[in-house]
Amino acid sequence: MDPSDQYYVFFDAHGxxxxxxxxxxxxxxxxxxxxxxxxxxxxxxxxxxxxxTEARLDVECARWS
Structure with missing residues (x-):
C-alpha cells in the first residue's frame, strides 16, 4: 500500500x-x-x-467503489 497516495498498487502482497x-x-x-x-x-x-496516480484512474476507481 502506498501511504503517500501518489501511486496505485496492484497485486499488493502477492508473490x-x-x-x-x-x-x-x-x-x-x-x-x-x-x-x-x-x-x-x-x-x-x-x-x-x-x-x-492519474485522473483517469481516479475517476474509474471511484466508479467501482
Whole structure:
C-alpha cells in the first residue's frame, strides 16, 4: 500500500508467481493506456505493480467503489 497516495498498487502482497496471467493482462493494459509504471520501492512485496496516480484512474476507481 502506498501511504503517500501518489501511486496505485496492484497485486499488493502477492508473490510474482501468484496471478501470473492477471499480472500479464494488467501490464499490457498499463502500457496500452500509457500509464506511468514505476519500480516498486524497497521493502515492497514481490509481485506488486506500482502505477503513478492519474485522473483517469481516479475517476474509474471511484466508479467501482
Amino acid at each position: 510474482v508467481d501468484d496471478d501470473r496471467a492477471d499480472r500479464a493482462v494488467l501490464l499490457k493494459l498499463i502500457e496500452f493506456l500509457g500509464l506511468e509504471r514505476i519500480d516498486a520501492p524497497a521493502g515492497a512485496a514481490e509481485g506488486e505493480v506500482w502505477v503513478r
